[in-house]
Amino acid sequence: VTFDFVCNGGHAGALLMPYRRDAGLVAAELALSVEQWALGTKAVDTVATTGVLQVYPGAVNSVPREAHVEVDVRDIDEERRDGVLSSIIRSAEVIARKRSVEMEHKIVNQDPPAPCDASVIDAVQESANELGLTSRRMVSRAYHDA
Secondary structure: OEEEEEOOOEEOOOOOHHHOOOHHHHHHHHHHHHHHHHHHOOOOOOEEEEEEEEEEOOOOOEEOOEEEEEEEEEOOOHHHHHHHHHHHHHHHHHHHHHOOOEEEEEOOOOOOOOOOOHHHHHHHHHHHHHOOOOOOOOOOOOHHHO
């Protein structure tokens, strides 16, 4: 899911703290929320990553007027994953409203989890056994493995 936050921003020296609408702080607060929602499931299979966080204009003396955030949420349980995603979107809305910043979001991808077919898993396990090798069943969560 992508999030775009927009506000007025301004010069770091001239814009007094009580009057700031800082898109960078909204993005930072959202990134912390992403972590909280994923950990809050108490499920080891729920993962969420704020992989992109960009602020504009990106100058040390400017209060950010825009922020772009990209979040990836994965889980082997589709319902749990969708619940985390919905919670993250709601958090973004609350944070943006609290900080008086405009927000747009877009769900880019919401494919269902794609477990490996049992016959393939069994064939690999059988081959490992025949060769006297140990094996371990693992969850990849990588789209390219689906």
